Amino acid sequence: MASAGPLSGVVVADFSRVLAGPYCTMLLADLGATVIKVESPGGDDTRGWIPPQRDGVSTYYLSVNRNKQSIVLDLKNQDDLNMAHQIIDRADVFVENFKPGGLQQFGLDAESVAERWPHLIHASITGFGTHGGASMPGYDLLAQAVSGMMHVTGSADGPPQRAGVAIFDVVAGLHAAVGILASLIDRGGTAKGQHVSLNLLSSALSSLVNQSEGAVAAGNSPVRMGNEHPSLFPYGPFRTRDRDIVICCGNDAQFRRLVECLRRSDLADDPRFTTMEQRNAQRADLRAALETALDAATAEEWFERLQRAGVPCSPILTVQEGVRFAEDLGLEPVVDAGAGVDTVPTVRNPIGMSRTPPRYDKAPPALGADAAEVEAWILRTPPRADRRA
Structure with missing residues (x-):
C-alpha cells in the first residue's frame, strides 16, 4: 500500500460517501496519501447512480474514487467495528460525512475521537452544521437553494435554477482538503490532532464571493440576470x-x-x-x-x-x-487510472507539480476489492500511538 507523492506516508481513513468527502480524499490520494475507503455492505450510494455508466459501473462513482483501497465494514457488527477502529488506529486522517450524531453509537463522534486518538486529524463534513441545521440532510441542491445560489441563477424572467453540477459538494471537498493539509503542516512532527469541521452552507456562502459580500457589506440583494454579470459589460x-x-x-x-x-x-x-x-x-x-x-x-x-x-x-x-x-490546448485532460485490463479513463487532477506530480496508479475499486490487502496491512503495521512511543 506504499505510494509516491508529496503525501506519501499519510494514511487516510475515509468513511465518507457520495461526493464532498470522496472528492476530498481522491485529491489526497492523487497526491500520494494512502486512502482506505470504508464502505457499508451496500456500498457508496453513487455506485448505483446510473446512468451514465462504463462497463456497468456508475461514472459518478468513478469520478471521485480513484487511487483508493475499498473494504466493506458493517459498523453495527462488533467485529467490523473493531476493524474500523484498527484502521483509524493506524491513520493520520479520518474523514466522514455522517449526519451529526450518527457516529456516536460507534465511538466515532468528535469527542470520542479526540479522546481516543489525540494525534488524529478528524475532518467532518455536514450539510448545515451541528446546531440548528443538524437534522437537515446534506444534499447539494438544498445548499444551492438556501444559500441564494439558485436565486441568482437563471433568466431574469424565469424561475430559480440549480447549477449543472453539485458545485457546493465539490467546493466543500476542496475546503476539506485545504483544512486537512493545513492541519498536517500545523502538526509537523508532533502528535497534535485537530477536528476540521465543514458544512455545505458555509462553503456555499463563501463560494458566492462577490454576491454574498455585496449582501453582507453593502446590503445588496442580487437578482437573477441570466448570463449577464452584475458589474461587467460586455x-x-x-x-x-x-x-x-x-x-x-x-x-x-x-x-x-x-x-x-x-x-x-x-x-x-x-x-x-x-x-x-x-x-x-x-x-x-x-x-x-x-x-x-x-x-x-x-x-x-x-x-x-x-x-x-x-x-x-x-x-x-x-x-x-x-x-x-x-486536448487541443495540450492540457491532456484525460488520464488512465490503473493498469492493464483495470484501466479507467478519468479526468486529470488539476494540480500540476514539477517534482511530485499527482499519481494515477489505481482505478476506482470494486466494492470490498482490497479487503485482504487492508487486513494484511493492519497485521504488519503498528498503531500510530505505538510508533510514537
Whole structure:
C-alpha cells in the first residue's frame, strides 16, 4: 500500500460517501496519501447512480474514487467495528460525512475521537452544521437553494435554477482538503490532532464571493440576470451570424480592442460607453450595436479574429467538446487510472507539480476489492500511538 507523492506516508481513513468527502480524499490520494475507503455492505450510494455508466459501473462513482483501497465494514457488527477502529488506529486522517450524531453509537463522534486518538486529524463534513441545521440532510441542491445560489441563477424572467453540477459538494471537498493539509503542516512532527469541521452552507456562502459580500457589506440583494454579470459589460454570450459566442471585457483596454476588431472603434469614444460603469448603465444600446457588428461573421470566425486581437472570448461547447478543446490546448485532460485490463479513463487532477506530480496508479475499486490487502496491512503495521512511543 506504499505510494509516491508529496503525501506519501499519510494514511487516510475515509468513511465518507457520495461526493464532498470522496472528492476530498481522491485529491489526497492523487497526491500520494494512502486512502482506505470504508464502505457499508451496500456500498457508496453513487455506485448505483446510473446512468451514465462504463462497463456497468456508475461514472459518478468513478469520478471521485480513484487511487483508493475499498473494504466493506458493517459498523453495527462488533467485529467490523473493531476493524474500523484498527484502521483509524493506524491513520493520520479520518474523514466522514455522517449526519451529526450518527457516529456516536460507534465511538466515532468528535469527542470520542479526540479522546481516543489525540494525534488524529478528524475532518467532518455536514450539510448545515451541528446546531440548528443538524437534522437537515446534506444534499447539494438544498445548499444551492438556501444559500441564494439558485436565486441568482437563471433568466431574469424565469424561475430559480440549480447549477449543472453539485458545485457546493465539490467546493466543500476542496475546503476539506485545504483544512486537512493545513492541519498536517500545523502538526509537523508532533502528535497534535485537530477536528476540521465543514458544512455545505458555509462553503456555499463563501463560494458566492462577490454576491454574498455585496449582501453582507453593502446590503445588496442580487437578482437573477441570466448570463449577464452584475458589474461587467460586455461580459457574456452575444449573437453572431450562426450562434452565440462568449465575450469578456474586464477593462477599458479590452473593450477598445473588441470594438476595433468589430470595426466599430467609435463605440470606445462614445460618451455612453467610455467607462465600465457607463457600459453597465447602457447595456441594451451597447448590446444592440455589438450584435449588429457580430452578425457579419460566424462564431467560429469571430473566435479566431478576437483571439488574435487579444479579446477574451470563447465558443460555447458541450462537455465532450470541452474535453476535446482542452486536448487541443495540450492540457491532456484525460488520464488512465490503473493498469492493464483495470484501466479507467478519468479526468486529470488539476494540480500540476514539477517534482511530485499527482499519481494515477489505481482505478476506482470494486466494492470490498482490497479487503485482504487492508487486513494484511493492519497485521504488519503498528498503531500510530505505538510508533510514537
